Amino acid sequence: MDLSTQIREKGLKATPSRLNVIQVLGSNHLAYAHAELEALFSDMDRVTLYRVLNDFEEAGLVHKIIDVDGVTRFALCKHSCPGAHHADEHVHFNCRGCHKMFCLENVPAPNVKIPLGFKVSGVQTLIYGYCKSCSAA
Amino acid sequence: MDLSTQIREKGLKATPSRLNVIQVLGSNHLAYAHAELEALFSDMDRVTLYRVLNDFEEAGLVHKIIDVDGVTRFALCKHSCPGAHHADEHVHFNCRGCHKMFCLENVPAPNVKIPLGFKVSGVQTLIYGYCKSCSAA
DNA sequence: AATGTAAATGCAATAAAGTTGCGTTTGCGC
DNA sequence: GCGCAAACGCAACTTTATTGCATTTACATT
Ligand SMILES: [Mn+2]
Ligand SMILES: [Mn+2]
Ligand SMILES: [Zn+2]
Ligand SMILES: [Zn+2]
Numbered sequence: 001m002d003l004s005t006q007i008r009e010k011g012l013k014a015t016p017s018r019l020n021v022i023q024v025l026g027s028n029h030l031a032y033a034h035a036e037l038e039a040l041f042s043d044m045d046r047v048t049l050y051r052v053l054n055d056f057e058e059a060g061l062v063h064k065i066i067d068v069d070g071v072t073r074f075a076l077c078k079h080s081c082p083g084a085h086h087a088d089e090h091v092h093f094n095c096r097g098c099h100k101m102f103c104l105e106n107v108p109a110p111n112v113k114i115p116l117g118f119k120v121s122g123v124q125t126l127i128y129g130y131c132k133s134c135s136a137a
Numbered sequence: 138m139d140l141s142t143q144i145r146e147k148g149l150k151a152t153p154s155r156l157n158v159i160q161v162l163g164s165n166h167l168a169y170a171h172a173e174l175e176a177l178f179s180d181m182d183r184v185t186l187y188r189v190l191n192d193f194e195e196a197g198l199v200h201k202i203i204d205v206d207g208v209t210r211f212a213l214c215k216h217s218c219p220g221a222h223h224a225d226e227h228v229h230f231n232c233r234g235c236h237k238m239f240c241l242e243n244v245p246a247p248n249v250k251i252p253l254g255f256k257v258s259g260v261q262t263l264i265y266g267y268c269k270s271c272s273a274a
Numbered sequence: 275a276a277t278g279t280a281a282a283t284g285c286a287a288t289a290a291a292g293t294t295g296c297g298t299t300t301g302c303g304c
Numbered sequence: 305g306c307g308c309a310a311a312c313g314c315a316a317c318t319t320t321a322t323t324g325c326a327t328t329t330a331c332a333t334t
Contacts, residue, residue: 013301070203110247117269124263132254150330
């Protein structure tokens with residue numbers, strides 16, 4: 001199924017801005033920061049980019065994660081998530097060299113035993129260190 | 138050992154601002170946001186508060202964590218960490234009701250098996266859900 | 275106890291990140 | 305093609321964090 005259809009299926013219009021963004025996000029398993037996408041699409045207004053990302057997240061097309069430096073990042077949901085409820089529980093890896101954020105789709109979040117009284121909704125596992133290219137250098 | 142001494146042992150001066158902050162952080166196992174502390178010490182300049190927290194973190198007196206909403210929070214290191222290298226690998230719980238962030242000092246971070254090529258420095262495990270008081274209500 | 279000095283503070287300015295309002299444009303169902 | 309809700313662009317504003325600099329203060333030394 002092509003990108004335009006994927007967007008329309010979520011009740012959103014397939015605009016050029018949206019197509020550009022979703023194409024980049026789909027090109028790998030990385031989570032992108034607003035600033036990075038802004039640099040990539042210099043002709044797109046920054047507010048539009050904020051709105052595209054928010055709309056995508058609410059539609060369940062992308063998920064939001066905050067990296068070790070507190071930077072908000074967005075990555076494509078591989079299995080489409082129903083609405084804003086992201087069943088996305090995989091592990092993320094944040095490189096301290098290049099600052100790339102990798103979605104490790106195949107690594108499930110470990111489940112953790114926590115004290116009584118706490119009601120768990122979900123777990124975020126964020127691993128940091130150095131990616132392959134950065135450990136080589 | 139008293140708070141002033143603890144601060145001085147890290148090569149910092151035991152000022153009133155610092156004593157106030159460290160006293161609050163030591164009063165429980167919660168991680169505080171800048172805004173919360175600012176409200177608590179209305180007479181302290183906000184820049185001073187930023188600097189107090191940064192200095193404490195670099196000294197290894199507190200550790201920084203980012204909550205599920207991207208808000209930066211600080212909590213006292215129970216076992217003093219050597220310099221800025223925080224050996225602090227416990228799990229944190231973030232309540233979606235009251236937004237409190239609990240340091241679960243006794244819950245060690247699970248270790249996760251990740252793909253080859255990645256060099257792991259550390260793991261951040263952030264659990265979110267509802268705390269005892271918030272699940273009751 | 276007084277003094278010297280590096281460290282810490284307060285204030286103003288600046289920067290970065292995100293939000294809101296509103297008039298104009300455009301995707302797309304008809 | 306037409307109509308209209310949705311999306312966009314631009315300006316203004318807010319929140320969070322950083323930087324520079326003059327003044328004050330903790331504390332080691334006399
Ligand atoms: Mn992901
Ligand atoms: Mn903690
Ligand atoms: Zn890297
Ligand atoms: Zn709560």
